[in-house]
Amino acid sequence: MNYRLIIAGAILSPIMAFAQTPQAVTDSIIEQDFSLIGIVDANDLNDVIDDEGNPTQDVNTTVLTSHDVYLSKIGYQLSAIRFKVRGYDNTNEERFINGVSFNDQLRGVFNFSSIGAINDLTRNGDKTNYSMPATFAFGGVGGAENILMRAGDFAKGGKATISLANRNYYLRGMLSYSTGFNKNGWAITALVGGRYSDEGNVKGTFYRNFSYAFLVDKQWQAGKHRLSFATFGSPVQRGQGGSGALKEVYELVGDNLYNSNWGYQAGKKRNAKVITSFDPTAVLSYEWKVNEKTTFNAGVGVHYSYYAKTGLNWYNGYDPRPDYYRYLPSYFIGSGNNTIAKIYEDAWLNGDPSFTQINWDQMILANRNSVLYGDGSAQYLVEEQISNLFETTLNATLNKQISRNNKITAGLVARTSKSTQYKKVKDLLGAEYVMDIDKYADTDYPGDFYQKQMDINHPNRKVYEGGVFGYNFDININSIKGFLVNNYTTGKWDAYYGLQLTYTDFQRDGKMRNGHFPTESYGKGRRHHFTDVMLKGGLTYKISGRHLLQANAVYGTVAPLADRAYISSRISDRTPEDLESGKVMSFDLSYIFSTSRLSGRVSLYETHFGHQLEHSIYYDNDAATLIHYIMTGVKRIHRGIEAAASYKVDNHWTLEAAGTVSEAYYGNNPKGYIFADNNQSLNVPYSETVYMKNLYVGGIPQFAGTFGVRYFIDYWFLGAYVNGFGRNYVEASPGRRTASKYASVNPSDAKAYSAYQALTQQERFDAAYTIDLSIGKIFYLNRKNSINMNISLNNILNRKDIITGGREQGRMDLSYPERFGAKVFYMQGINGFLNVSYRF
């Protein structure tokens, strides 16, 4: 058995158990085991990207359950409405694994997919909220989490989990086993898991994922030294759901989860947007308890994130997207042709997928005609955009208790990353080749040989399946940071202050000489470097052991992300002239209380983000070309009140509520740089003021709250929650808020003026509420084994008309202001999750 265990251990078969003892469950205040509900899985929405390559909202989820009542309730209950705590961008939350930083250097976010279906091992760790000090990091305004995946932390035993859901996957399974530390100081944990659906709740999607994790721990001198190794990965291939559509389209199709990305090919559903992603990671960390006052941690983490997304591209063919604006009744109504509008409306209502979805057969036949009667070049093809990142991080932290009241945390982080981005031909759909040229260049530079080349070094190159084309570049990013935090504790007061210094640099290395920018695309570009300082401090006044008053402040600068710094990184090295670090200034004040029955918090906060960069891409009607828009010097203000309370009525009933009344809006009119791929007059970027001041940050419900009732009896956990949200605004498009777009509007011309008003008004989505129910039960089979079952039903009123977010199109037409409306997302109707896990 021992021998087989070692082999099996090497091939990931052991199982693990949760570090919870039966005794703890007698108290109803014990949180329902959220591990079963798959908080992390909501993240799969986070790389929804619209047609022009702009990422839409990222979902803010937590991995570790917070002990803070507000954060633990809000994080899970409002994930469906894509709520973000304080409206902060995901880049403000720092995530670590075994003490090593894992927010990637390119986009500044944590890749949740890397731990997909590994949930059973990501339950342990440290979490600090907002800008509070941590032992493992300096932390940003959005808090920091250190997920501990160390074999020795898991008690001996195994766990098998099976889940059923009606979301983007239907089936999830995880099997894990831990040995716990044996007498020689070794511990091994292994996990194997997966998620699957052949078609998710959204039509045309599919989900195939398997996950693995293998952890080895060795400690010696009774835990004084500990070396932990973790390797894990979760390769996934999935078909994307809808990227947002006009309200008109949802109505015509009669389905608020309409997905325009799929269609039939020879009778089989095929999704044009397939994402393949795999982020194998390895972390080696070392912990040294030097003495009872001093702990030293060091770690190195390496990961190679592979991310590929397919998409359609077309050359001399008509637009294959079924919801292209010219195929909609509104296009004809706008031009006054109601009869034709009716014909199109009927076609949509008819629901023939060769019209309402992508018509693959037509594209293949068009290519076939090109082969038989033309030059064999592809009119339509499937391309794959690849963004890989190889990243190595070294972390070292020291925690020392200098005296009874005084503690110091110091740390050093060094990181190097290489981002490789290119696209390749995935499927020529029956054509023989595609030419590596810019399909829009002919209109603006007719006959100009060089302007249409994507790579002058290899002009007029024929590209075959698997070939790289279009763009190809690397970005090398390096950083080093050091921080020091001092914590001081007395009976009545706690105080801390800290300083962090960061040096960052990045440089683009182009592999193609683009025809529009031949002197600034090929080769190593300008090296950008930034030195940043961050200061923070805070004070806690202990009114008593149960009542605290707390104040925190942060002030500092953050280097811009390489992903946002380039105006058009695919074809040029250019950045805005005023590229600089962003500023953050934040203050909050809280009253925290925790009595035997009632606990909670009330907070006031205000955060100013300054000198931020925001980036968008859209097709401009007037210029007839793709526009890259960068706003620099953006100021955003986030402020509000948060309140949460949990009241234990008796041993059975608990009442909880959490909510926020807040506002997050733009504090200035930043400078916008407009940069066109084509269009000679716009090829030299010029800048214009963008009138964003007082527009709200989109996609975040600014008023939100949840109220729940929980009942516990005899190991049954029952819960009912009402979630409400309002003041959710559409993401405003900077392209619609420049003076030049309305230069022709005469205010006394009623029609033109009302068009101007319609186009600049920021739409607010309706407020709404949903009701969730959950039922859980733990069965103890004997002292060690247990079965934990949980059903959660969300949105039991089956509301399918709730808009969760959306984005204005940059494209607009003054004569037809309603034509390019916002593309929105709707919430799924009733959805549920059934989890059964068995511990042994």
Add this chain to the structure above:
Amino acid sequence: MKLINRMLLLFAALVSFSACEGDYDMPDFTDPTFTLPSSATLTTISAIRGYESQIGSDGVYRFSGTGVYLKAVVSANDKSGNIFKKIYLQDATGNIEMEVDQSNIFNDYPVGQEVYLDLTGLSLSKYGGELQLGHPDGYNYRTPYIIFKEQAHKNGSPNEKAITVTDVTDFTQLKESDRFSLVRLKKVHFENGGKNKFAPQGANYTTEKLLDSKGNSIDVRTSNYAKFAAETLPAGVGTVVAILGRYNGAWQLTIRSLEDFTDFGDGSGGSDSESGLKFKKVTTVTNGKKYIIAANDNGTYKVAQNVAATKTYGWLYVDDATAKDGVITMDDESHAFTFVANGSDWYIKDESGRYMFMTGTFNSFNVGADATAEGLWTVTPNANGTMKITNKGMSKYIQYSTQYTSYGSYPDEQGIMPELFELQDGDSGSGDGGGSGASGVQYQKATSITSGKEYIIAADDNGTMKVAKNIAANKTYGYLYVDDATDKNGIITLEDDSHGFIVEASGSNYTIKDKSGRYMIMTGTFNSFNLAAESSSEAIWTITKNDNGTFKVMNVGMSKYVQYSTQFTSYGSYADEQGIMPFLYERK
């Protein structure tokens, strides 16, 4: 044990679940067929045209009832971008244009495709006096594409041979029934062939005149969205297939694609007319002689162009030509390279005097003003008559790449080896060293300018007169390259008058035309010259005499004046003094 086995099985199962996205089947490629329903009736284009009188005051005649089909063949579509949202149908009785509200219809309905068009709900309307099929409610009567697709039933595979093309040699013979049909016009030429483009930027449509052998003309109308819009109108005489249209009673032609031109000389390539410069195939190279580099690609010779004047590096792009008895005839010397001996090696100079060299890791060519070690080449004949022209420094040799449709220089065999063709002296339009005194055209040094007279522009470069050449017939802009000449007692004699410029008064200023009647203009930020068919404010020059006898020929709009640049061995027009000011010589 059992548990571990189960887990390994589960692992294996999960791995297989995540196998890559499945392969997709191709749709059925059998050609669609359509059988006319038994209750249906067939009509013809001429019958449809018969409804013209029934077009109402609302502009349309709506086809009544259902079950009436038109069987026709697609004779032209929007493949080249010159035709927009239309399709042309043809049957035995005639031709008609149909409006369809979709771009790039050619992908679904190739030329030669037979269709059965169900006329239910469609209409006949009139535009510019001519009938068109369409939909009564569509914008501009364009048929919504979903209706077109539903009602234009494809039958069988496209067959281009099923289209009838009428031969025409005399435009006055065109008949009513030829309307919207494909015609093959023989022995025709463009009025501005070799000079203007089909549809330069700026206008949505451009009209050019096409003339038959008797001098009758027809307008050729080209959209600036056509793929060939930026191409120059073919020079010379040839055959063109086009759609014959009519607008308000006047015939007009719409070109489908460049492939519809045959037997024309293509602007700069070989032509089979008597004029032109002859290059003869050789296997040895002589110092100071000019050669063209041409590789035989399946019967067509790909003649290397010089690297563009504004570039300092690049591949050598090509023009097509044919060889007859080992001779390729070119319109001018713009593709020539001069081989200059250096011991047993060679320098290769292009027409602007720049040396071809290789540097770095590139397989492309660099050009520069100086002769350097990087510009040394060896020339050895291969057994099959092609030449191996190897750069000494890089050990790379010149080949024509079919993949990149250009010449590069590679370390190994990856293209077609070129042949060398030597310029034959007898036909050169201008020789080095000027012409003899007795024959030729004489120009006398001018001290003043007379409107309507012909002048040559010549700058004194250390005793050698650099005489400006006209810009090549197929180009619309460029610097003025030069030929050398000598001034004998104030007279320069040239072999012919091809270097002449006609100066005409314009108020107190002048316009300058070249020998083909094109106006020299300046536009944009360039120091080179542009050519235009019409005079404009950009074509106005002042000509003032300098103290030393040279002339300041200044463009009024740009305030730049003509000078000979020794650096670039050509004339440009600069804002400041950076070259040699020219003399003007008037034709005697």
